[in-house]
Amino acid sequence: MDKLAAKYYASLIEAGNVHSLIDCALSAAASATSASLVQLYLLDQDKTRLNLYGQCKDGHTCLTQDISYDYYHDALLQYCLTQNKPIITNDVSSFSLEINFLPQENKSWRSLLVLPLLNRQQIGGLLVCASFEAMDWDNKTALLQDFYRLTFIQYTRLIALQVKDTAPIKRDKESVVTKEHYGLIGNSPAMKSVYSLMSKVLHTPFTVLVTGETGTGKELVAKAIHHYSIRKNKAFVVQNCASMPETLLESELFGYSKGAFTGADKDHLGLLREADGGTLFLDEIGDMPIVLQAKLLRVLQEGEVRPLGSNKTFKIDVRVIAATHRNLLDEIKKGNFREDLYYRLAKFPIELPPLRDRGDDILALVDFFIDNTCQFLGRKKSIISQCFMDKLLSYSFPGNIRELKGLLERAILLADDEQLEAQHLHVSPDRQLTTKDNSLKDSVADYEREHLVKSLRDHQGNQTKTAKQLGISRRTLVYKIQRLNISKEEFSN
Incomplete structure (x- = not known):
C-alpha cells in the first residue's frame, strides 16, 4: 500500500492539468479499494450543482467533466452532503432509497461507499465506490480522505492557473454566471456584492442575518439561499416575530405537548421541528421578545428544542436565517436585544442596499x-x-x-x-x-x-x-x- 500511495501522490503533484489530475484521483481510489466502480462528484464554484467529473469502471477511466448531475433526486448523495457523513454498506439491496447514480449491470451491486470529501473544511464533493462483492471499506476511508485533501489542493492550483491563462474567457463566463443572480433581479455593484456573499454561505450550516431597510427584499434573499442550497427539497418555514404576542409566538416556534395549557388538546410540533432538515426564516428578529431570545439562543447552541409542557428534548438540524430592519447594536444598548444572540445570529451578515x-x-x-x-x-x-x-x-x-x-x-x-x-x-x-x-x-x-x-x-x-x-x-x-x-x-x- 505504501508503494501504491507513493506512486499516486507523486502523480498528483506532477499533474499538469485538471484532466490528468482527475484521472489520477480515480485510478488511485480504484487501486486502493479494489472497487469495480469509482465515481468522483465535485460541487461547482457556487456550490449549487454537483458535477460528475469522471468514473473508473473495471479499470477503465472515463472523464465526464462538467456533465451536470442533479443530486437532489438522490437522497443518499444528498444525505452525505448535508450531514457530512459517509455511507458504508455491504447490502445495497437493503436500501429503500433509489441509487440511480450507479450504472445498471447484469448483476446486482452489493457493496457501497459514499464518502464526503473536504476542501478547506467545507464539503467539496463526493467519492462513490461500489463493488459486486463484500468489501472492507472502513480501513480505506482515512487513506482516501487524506489523498483527496491533497487532490483538492492541486485542483485549486490548476484551476487558478487555467483561469490565469484564459482571462478573457473568464470574464465572459462571469457575465453569464452573474446574470443568474439566484433568481433575484439586479446587476449593480451593490447587488453583485450581495450575490458574492450568498455564494459563500449557501452550503454551510451557518446562521445568516439579513439586514436592510424595509422593502429591500430580505425574505427573497432568504428564499434564494434556501432554494439554491443543499436543503432545497426540505421545508422553508417563515415566521414574522413582530406579528404575534409572546405566548403565541413561543408555542408556534417551540411547539407544545398535549395538556400543556388550556386548549392544548393535542401535540404541536412547532416551526423549529417542522423545518427540520430545512430552513427557518425569522423575519423582524429585532422584535422578538427578550424572554424568547434566550430560548432561541439555546436552540442555536445545542441544536435541540423542548416543547412547552414536555420534559423531552428533540434534536433538530435547522438552518436559521434571521432578518431585521432595525440596528440590533442599538437595540442591545437599549436592553431590547441579547448581545450573545446577536453574535450567534450575525456569524454571517448580509446587508441589502436600499433601492x-x-x-x-x-x-x-x-x-x-x-x-x-x-x-x-x-x-x-x-x-x-x-x-x-x-x-x-x-x-x-x-x-x-x-x-x-x-x-x-x-x-x-x-x-x-x-x-x-x-x-x-x-x-x-x-x-x-x-x-x-x-x-x-x-x-x-x-x-x-x-x-x-x-x-x-x-x-x-x-x-x-x-x-x-x-x-x-x-x-x-x-x-x-x-x-x-x-x-x-x-x-x-
Whole structure:
C-alpha cells in the first residue's frame, strides 16, 4: 500500500492539468479499494450543482467533466452532503432509497461507499465506490480522505492557473454566471456584492442575518439561499416575530405537548421541528421578545428544542436565517436585544442596499413589475413615457422595492390605455432626491451616456446586440436611450 500511495501522490503533484489530475484521483481510489466502480462528484464554484467529473469502471477511466448531475433526486448523495457523513454498506439491496447514480449491470451491486470529501473544511464533493462483492471499506476511508485533501489542493492550483491563462474567457463566463443572480433581479455593484456573499454561505450550516431597510427584499434573499442550497427539497418555514404576542409566538416556534395549557388538546410540533432538515426564516428578529431570545439562543447552541409542557428534548438540524430592519447594536444598548444572540445570529451578515443606491437596477425592476402586472390584469404591455420615467428616477423610494411595485401597479390601474404618464405616478414631493444626490446622478449619467453611445456605435446602432453585450434587456436599453436623450445621429455611421 505504501508503494501504491507513493506512486499516486507523486502523480498528483506532477499533474499538469485538471484532466490528468482527475484521472489520477480515480485510478488511485480504484487501486486502493479494489472497487469495480469509482465515481468522483465535485460541487461547482457556487456550490449549487454537483458535477460528475469522471468514473473508473473495471479499470477503465472515463472523464465526464462538467456533465451536470442533479443530486437532489438522490437522497443518499444528498444525505452525505448535508450531514457530512459517509455511507458504508455491504447490502445495497437493503436500501429503500433509489441509487440511480450507479450504472445498471447484469448483476446486482452489493457493496457501497459514499464518502464526503473536504476542501478547506467545507464539503467539496463526493467519492462513490461500489463493488459486486463484500468489501472492507472502513480501513480505506482515512487513506482516501487524506489523498483527496491533497487532490483538492492541486485542483485549486490548476484551476487558478487555467483561469490565469484564459482571462478573457473568464470574464465572459462571469457575465453569464452573474446574470443568474439566484433568481433575484439586479446587476449593480451593490447587488453583485450581495450575490458574492450568498455564494459563500449557501452550503454551510451557518446562521445568516439579513439586514436592510424595509422593502429591500430580505425574505427573497432568504428564499434564494434556501432554494439554491443543499436543503432545497426540505421545508422553508417563515415566521414574522413582530406579528404575534409572546405566548403565541413561543408555542408556534417551540411547539407544545398535549395538556400543556388550556386548549392544548393535542401535540404541536412547532416551526423549529417542522423545518427540520430545512430552513427557518425569522423575519423582524429585532422584535422578538427578550424572554424568547434566550430560548432561541439555546436552540442555536445545542441544536435541540423542548416543547412547552414536555420534559423531552428533540434534536433538530435547522438552518436559521434571521432578518431585521432595525440596528440590533442599538437595540442591545437599549436592553431590547441579547448581545450573545446577536453574535450567534450575525456569524454571517448580509446587508441589502436600499433601492436608491442600486443605480440602473430600478430599470430592470420596473420592466419586471410592469410585465407581471400587465400579464396578471390581462392587459397589453404598458409603454412608459419619458416624463413618467424622469419623475420615477428622481424619487428616493423610502419604501424601496415594495414601494416601487405598489406605485407601478397603481399607475397601470390609473392609466386609461397602455401609455403611462407622469400624472399616473403618485409620489410624495418631499421625497425627491436632494441637489447633492442629483449632482452625483448627473455625473454618473454623463459617464453612462458616453458608454452607451460607444456601445451603440460598435454595433452599428443594433439595439438587440448592444443590449446583449451590456447584459441588459432591450427594453431597458430603450429606457436608457430615452432617459439620456441619445439621438440616433450620435451612434449611426
